[in-house]
Amino acid sequence: MIYLPRTQSISQSRRRFLRYLAGGASSSLIFGSIASAKSRELSLEYLCSRFPLNSRCKDYLPGVQAQDTQEKPIQVDVLLTQIKPNVPVLVQGLPNRDRAYLVITEKQQIAPYAIRPICTHLGCTVAWQSTENRFVCPCHGSQYDAQGRVVKGPARRSLPIITAIVKQNQVRLVELSPAIDPR
Ligand code: FES
Known part of the structure; x- marks a missing residue:
């Protein structure tokens, strides 16, 4: 007990x-x-x-889906009817509402990289100027070609790039620079 x-x-x-x-x-x-x-x-x-x-x-979609400037998802088959060789296309969809430009090749294809429009001189935002066929920096006048390569200083380095993947009629943006800069 x-x-x-x-x-x-x-x-x-x-x-x-x-x-x-x-x-x-x-x-x-x-x-x-x-x-x-x-x-x-x-x-x-x-x-x-x-x-x-x-x-x-095969069934995996990396990154985020690119959208047009009206925030509509880009359909590759539609986009391919609208683009012109060497005329970059402004897209969004990245975190923090960051923007990027799709690079369009001579053969009117979407290149496997996209340009971040950040000037490599002091970081101002550059914009594509269709009249000049260049990206132009509003701060100190640096200019870049349609692939983001410097054509006029004071900037010395090309614009930064991220990975663009065309898959399942989408463009996927991945915030990783390609293993090799194709420019
Ligand atoms: S920040 Fe672009 S040229 Fe100076």
């Missing part, structure tokens, strides 16, 4: 301890599987940004 409460107490503690262990183990499993799913997603994002033709990327 004397020992019964003590026995109950020990067994209750044991049960509580086992429940605690079980809870800890299942939490670890849950968090572990969330973390590994997240890291799989991240590695797929990286793989498909760098190598969009990889077989694992």
Whole structure:
């Protein structure tokens, strides 16, 4: 009689301890599987940004969808009927409402990179001037060609670029510069 409460107490503690262990183990499993799913997603994002033709990327859309200046998603088949060679197309859709220009090649295709319109002299925003066929910086007059290469200083470096991927009739913008600058 004397020992019964003590026995109950020990067994209750044991049960509580086992429940605690079980809870800890299942939490670890849950968090572990969330973390590994997240890291799989991240590695797929990286793989498909760098190598969009990889077989694992068939149904994966990396980055964000490019939109036109009215915030409508760009449909590649429609865009291809409207673009002209060497005339960049202003798009948005990046985080923080940042903008970029799609580069249009001589063959009227969308290049695999887009230009961020940030002057490499002191960081002013440049804009495409169709009358001059150049990006022009309003601050100190630097100019860049349709691929973002410097044609007039004081800037010395080309405009920064990010990755553009054409997939499933969309243009996906990935905030990673291509492994090799194609310019
Ligand atoms: S910031 Fe563009 S030329 Fe100076």
